[in-house]
Amino acid sequence: MKFLKNFMVGVSALALTAGAAQAEISDGVVKIGVLTDMSGTYSDVAGPGTVTAAEMAIEDFGGTVAGAPIEVVSADHQNKADVAANKAREWGDTQQVDAFAELVTTSVAMAVFEVAKQQNKVVLVSGAASSPLTNDACIPSGLHWTYNTRALAVGTGSAIVKEGGDSWYFLTADYAFGESLQRDVTTVVEAGGGKVLGASKHPFPASDFSSFVLQAQASGAKIIGLANAGGDTINAIKAANEFGIVSAGQKIAGLLVFLSDVHALGLETAQGLLMTASFYWDLNDETRAWSQRFYERTGKMPTGVQAGVYSSVTHYLKAIEATGTDDTDTVVAKMREMPVNDFFAQNGVLRSDGRMVHDMYLAEVKSPAESTGPWDYLKIVRVIPGEEAYGPLSESTCPTK
Amino acid sequence: MFSDLLGIAPQVLFGQLLLGLINGSFYAVLSLGLAVIFGLLNIVNFAHGALYMLGAFAAWLLGKYLHIDYWGALILAPLIVGFIGVLLDRFLLRRLAGVDHLYGLLLTFGLAMLIEGLFVKMFGASGQPFAAPKALNGGVNLGFMFLPYYRAWVVVASLVVCAVTWYVFERTKIGAYLRAGTENPKLLQAFGVNVPLLTTLAYGYGVALAAFAGVLAAPITQVNPLMGSNLIIVVFAVVVIGGMGSIMGAIVTGLSMGVVEGLTKVFWPEASSTIIFIVMAIVLVLRPAGLFGRTN
Incomplete structure (x- = not known):
């Protein structure tokens, strides 16, 4: 009898927990909304490749988490904050989207943070770079995965100052990201004993950089820092080459350069450029294997932003699996508790300010002679430890940390 | 010196003036094409930016697959894209003759989005490198x-093309036919002139001008599917300032707006992308037909 009673209690307890776990996944589905620039300046850096990365993450997870199916939806935010916010609101209100992912362009990420705060949704930022996302502008469920402007400044900025590049002139994209990058690099340059002689803010996006490049030349600075990204960086580097800036002795520092930019510039133009990378396909067997699969689907090697989407979505799903719920607070707490370990990050730590701290890489673009095959573009100069790249948590000005 | 008084070194000022002239050359060639098309077909050709991009891509593809160099592409790409323009006119735009301008605008705008979207899909948004000729x-x-020699060449080539176009349209018999065709196509046809062929060729020429500008731009910017969409709105503003359909207006305004923009980049860089629209607003208030336009 006793046995039977125990058995019955056990069965009903099991049934209860199973039922509870099922009910814990809201609406019976885990839905991830990838909001990205599908067709504009940043569509090679992020774009359709990030949707592929999210899909790969879901497939590799088996398509279900805690018994519920996983779905991905995507939309083009056109680098416009209002478009992104409206889409996110619609997804959250009517389509049961649980997490917003990617969000290249800082203004977009900040607008979606507002929506996510009201709806209490998880935000997995990969493409946006501004460090304020985990400082003044932070929200408790906003997680900044791939990199930020501080890490870029510490990587490229300090390496250049150490090499004697102690006077700077910035060409800055005229929006939140450009300003954030310029500010963070300025801090590093000044801390290293260098000085900033001036800056030109250019419209975003801009196609002709010749006049900005000439202003930078007239400043006499040793280093022309490009506080911009994507197509803007490409065009600025081309203009600098064309106007003989580099041959006259000034150096170009691309502060945010992606693999897709190097590919577009060609090694002949890009060789020797220092860049801070969150990821490179040719680091080890794991990165090569994943990147090869990505390449087979897209015809391009992944950028850090794309790899970061895979990593963040996977970690999010792991936390749901571990807790059996998609409740935002519970899942985010679990994500913080678990180290991030995949091909993208080793022992990555998700801090309370939302920053995912992982190692970064200072890389140099190879010369055409050094490159042995397609996409063989970078050599790693130095691994930048996560703590150095992102600074200690005590430095973060996030009020909810 | 004046420039020193404003706290700007003379070399910066002269440099920007020259750069403005270079950019103005692009505006001039592009707005010239638009002016030709509007003047003769009464079509607001919003596909102009996409056709400019097609010119650059044609040059890039010619080089990559047929190993035709820059100089060959400079001739061939406008011919190819001009022919595409002729097809567009024959099969699409022709059907809109006689209806409201708005339909032509919508059709060409849709075409532009279609072409650009297709190229982003095929070639990505970062663009392809294109080297200037050795x-x-x-x-x-x-x-x-x-x-850079290349930029000097851009100015020279643009000015020559503008001058030839102006001469053909304003000083030759073909030009006279073309202008008569816009005034009164029926009457001209009664004289035995094949007006539909004339307008088709005019559209093809306007498109070829866009493609020519595209090839000129290829080594300066990337060969990028979106290179035209950034430019087209500015070029429209230039055409409006110069006067819709005015050939001389398009050339002079194109060059001068380049210079105005260059100066703005010295004194207030953030406003450099808006200054042309400010000028446009002022011109529209004071002279609604544009600086060189004739009111009907």
């Missing part, structure tokens, strides 16, 4: 700035 590598130090 003969034009390097540059000359003018004292106040380093002028």
Whole structure:
């Protein structure tokens, strides 16, 4: 009898927990909304490749988490904050989207943070770079995965100052990201004993950089820092080459350069450029294997932003699996508790300010002679430890940390 | 010196003026094409930016797959894209003759989005590198700035094309036919002139001008599917300032707006992308037909 009673209690307890776990996944589905620039300046850096990365993450997870199916939806935010916010609101209100992912362009990420705060949704930022996302502008469920402007400044900025590049002139994209990058690099340059002689803010996006490049030349600075990204960086580097800036002795520092930019510039133009990378396909067997699969689907090697989407979505799903719920607070707490370990990050730590701290890489673009095959573009100069790249948590000005 | 008074070194000022002239050359060739098309077909050709991009891509594809160099592409790409323009006119735009301008605008706008979307899908948004011809590598130090030979070539080529176009349209018999065709196509047809063929060729020429500008731009910017969409709105503003359909207006305004923009980049860089629209607003208030336009 006793046995039977125990058995019955056990069965009903099991049934209860199973039922509870099922009910814990809201609406019976885990839905991830990838909001990205599908067709504009940043569509090679992020774009359709990030949707592929999210899909790969879901497939590799088996398509279900805690018994519920996983779905991905995507939309083009056109680098416009209002478009992104409206889409996110619609997804959250009517389509049961649980997490917003990617969000290249800082203004977009900040607008979606507002929506996510009201709806209490998880935000997995990969493409946006501004460090304020985990400082003044932070929200408790906003997680900044791939990199930020501080890490870029510490990587490229300090390496250049150490090499004697102690006077700077910035060409800055005229929006939140450009300003954030310029500010963070300025801090590093000044801390290293260098000085900033001036800056030109250019419209975003801009196609002709010749006049900005000439202003930078007239400043006499040793280093022309490009506080911009994507197509803007490409065009600025081309203009600098064309106007003989580099041959006259000034150096170009691309502060945010992606693999897709190097590919577009060609090694002949890009060789020797220092860049801070969150990821490179040719680091080890794991990165090569994943990147090869990505390449087979897209015809391009992944950028850090794309790899970061895979990593963040996977970690999010792991936390749901571990807790059996998609409740935002519970899942985010679990994500913080678990180290991030995949091909993208080793022992990555998700801090309370939302920053995912992982190692970064200072890389140099190879010369055409050094490159042995397609996409063989970078050599790693130095691994930048996560703590150095992102600074200690005590430095973060996030009020909810 | 005046420029010193404003706290700007003379070399910066002269440099920007020259750069403005270079950019103005692009505006001039592009707005010239638009002016030709609007003047003769009464079509607001919003596909102009996409056709400019097609010119650059044609040059890039010719080089990549047929190993045709820059100079060959400079001739061939406008011919190919001009022919595409002729097809567009024959099969699409022709059907809109006689209906409201708005339909032409919507059709060409849709075409532009279609073409650009297709190219982003096929080639990505970062663009393809395109090297300037070897003969034009390097540059000359003018004292106040380093002028790449290639940019000097752009100005010369644009001015020649503009001058030839102006001459053909304003001083030759073909030009007279073309202008008569816009005034009164029925009457002209009664004289035995094949007006539909004339307008089709005119559209093809306007498109070829866009493609020519595209090839000129290819070594300066990337060959990028979106290169035209950034430019087209500015070029429309230039056409409006110059006067819709005015050939001389398009050329002069194109060059001068380039210079105005260059100056703005010195004194207030953030406003450089808006200054042309401010000028446009002022011109529209004071002279609604544009600086060189004739009111009907």
